[in-house]
Amino acid sequence: MSWKELRDPIYGWIRLSNDEAKLLDNDVFVQRLRKITQDGLAYFVYPSARGSRFEHSLGTMYLATLIVERVLSEVDEKDIKSLMNALGLHDEGISAIRQYIRLGGLHHDIGHPPLSHVLDGYVASLLKPEQLPYTAGLGKEHEVAGLMIMGSSKFRRIVSSLGIDASILRLITFYRLIKRARLAIQYGSVNLEASIPEVKLLSNMSDGDIMLLESLASIISGGIDADRLDYTLRDLYFTGVGSGSGAIDIARLVNYLHLGKGMLIFNDKAKAFLEGYAIARYNLYKWVYTHHKVLQYNEMFREVFRNIITLEEAKNFKNAAVNFLNGNPNDGDLDLYTDDYLSAILSEVYHGGMLNGYVRDYADSILHRRTNMRALWKRDEDFIMIFGLGNAIMLNKYVDEHLEVYGLNWANEFKAKVVNEMKGALNCNCKILVSIASFSNDINTLVRNNDGSLITITEVSPLIKAIDNAWGQTPHIFIFIDPSELSNNDVELSRAKSAAVRILSNIATAG
Numbered sequence: 001m002s003w004k005e006l007r008d009p010i011y012g013w014i015r016l017s018n019d020e021a022k023l024l025d026n027d028v029f030v031q032r033l034r035k036i037t038q039d040g041l042a043y044f045v046y047p048s049a050r051g052s053r054f055e056h057s058l059g060t061m062y063l064a065t066l067i068v069e070r071v072l073s074e075v076d077e078k079d080i081k082s083l084m085n086a087l088g089l090h091d092e093g094i095s096a097i098r099q100y101i102r103l104g105g106l107h108h109d110i111g112h113p114p115l116s117h118v119l120d121g122y123v124a125s126l127l128k129p130e131q132l133p134y135t136a137g138l139g140k141e142h143e144v145a146g147l148m149i150m151g152s153s154k155f156r157r158i159v160s161s162l163g164i165d166a167s168i169l170r171l172i173t174f175y176r177l178i179k180r181a182r183l184a185i186q187y188g189s190v191n192l193e194a195s196i197p198e199v200k201l202l203s204n205m206s207d208g209d210i211m212l213l214e215s216l217a218s219i220i221s222g223g224i225d226a227d228r229l230d231y232t233l234r235d236l237y238f239t240g241v242g243s244g245s246g247a248i249d250i251a252r253l254v255n256y257l258h259l260g261k262g263m264l265i266f267n268d269k270a271k272a273f274l275e276g277y278a279i280a281r282y283n284l285y286k287w288v289y290t291h292h293k294v295l296q297y298n299e300m301f302r303e304v305f306r307n308i309i310t311l312e313e314a315k316n317f318k319n320a321a322v323n324f325l326n327g328n329p330n331d332g333d334l335d336l337y338t339d340d341y342l343s344a345i346l347s348e349v350y351h352g353g354m355l356n357g358y359v360r361d362y363a364d365s366i367l368h369r370r371t372n373m374r375a376l377w378k379r380d381e382d383f384i385m386i387f388g389l390g391n392a393i394m395l396n397k398y399v400d401e402h403l404e405v406y407g408l409n410w411a412n413e414f415k416a417k418v419v420n421e422m423k424g425a426l427n428c429n430c431k432i433l434v435s436i437a438s439f440s441n442d443i444n445t446l447v448r449n450n451d452g453s454l455i456t457i458t459e460v461s462p463l464i465k466a467i468d469n470a471w472g473q474t475p476h477i478f479i480f481i482d483p484s485e486l487s488n489n490d491v492e493l494s495r496a497k498s499a500a501v502r503i504l505s506n507i508a509t510a511g
Helices: 018-026 028-035 053-072 077-087 095-107 122-127 141-150 153-160 166-173 175-186 198-203 207-217 226-239 250-255 268-289 292-308 312-325 331-336 339-351 357-368 380-387 389-426 462-472 483-488 493-510
Strands: 003-008 012-017 257-259 264-267 432-436 446-448 454-456 477-481
Touching (some): 003 053, 012 053, 018 028, 028 053, 028 095, 028 331, 053 095, 053 207, 053 226, 053 250, 053 257, 095 166, 095 207, 122 141, 122 292, 122 312, 122 389, 141 166, 141 312, 153 166, 166 175, 166 207, 175 207, 207 257, 226 250, 226 268, 250 257, 250 268, 264 268, 268 446, 268 462, 292 339, 292 357, 292 432, 292 477, 312 331, 339 357, 380 389, 389 462, 389 477, 389 493, 477 483, 477 493, 483 493
Antiparallel strands (some): 003 012, 257 264, 446 454
């Protein structure tokens, strides 16, 4: 078989078969990812963080291939054949599983909105797509959008050129969502059969086939999976907060991987390398994703987006977004539902004088990377000094627990409540932004001891437990305000900090 290769700064050369390369050239859903920034507005703080979802998807495909080749060598051929028969791949060789895992890695992010996680969850909440999976709690907005797109006739035609069954690819790529849909249907909470027919395919499989399928699907979306490994390596490299591929020993991690029941597991020799991954990931979240300035610009953009989406100038973008979320975008929609087009709209409405008040100020900040707004606290020591250690830990725990249970809707209501109470306490109609920093140290990975028993890596690693303690003392909430506005209203900055402590502490204490 002849190959084509793409040069990647993390892994060197990523190899594609000629048929895969042809598919990639014609796959409009993956090609759109060239126009979707991997880390949103993080480049406002880390200028080189301008990578796209496209190269991340290629990297995920590469790592998924390494992992599936490793674990398939351990699986009984009869079990693989049984699963393939259940999927309808009766006449295919075992290499077909490898192909589906590869393409699952390539397509896992096709549902991302412009600016990735900056707007993930916000577009659907504003535009209200008609499809039931968005209200069924199956997954994040970009996951549901990807699931819907994979169900479209357009997607089916594209992947059929490689002899790929889109339903099987959809089941493997978004297994977690389809499993949740099956449970929702089983317990009668929502009717999803029409939009997710793969539920029936899953329901007709034996327990053994389902267990093996779940294990293989966890290569793409699990505890430590190809997706998380790639974005950790890639973002460390492009932000400069890590040392690229040297930050995590991929070869060792893959070598110590095994296929467990419904998940990937590691043997105990992987402990040091798992700790290296955990440290690298924590540093990435702490110094990049939850950097106070990154969070500030993210919140500004969301405030501006809520306004521009209502304007006539955003009509085409809005229509493209709705079609995309409902899983039926045309080629024109895919060109419009991108970072570049949204940025052009922002520039047009700003320079056209269509934005007013604080929204215009935020748009100016985004377009020109300038702002007078400052965080009332930035680093761990500032946060603890202002709140006190016990109060800081209590507040962080409150935020984590409520965010996990109630999600984005709670976060938006919480932020609005804090803004309103701050304005009242200061008697100042000032610009105030509130942002929440989210991080989960649970890497959901099991380690097999020498005696064959399984234990979570968190239980056997004091170092990973220490990360929990460190995160517990890191600010999970930031409040941003313009000191010059406070001064114009005869409000001391110390008064704003005191008001923030009182308001946040009261909310957390009230539960």
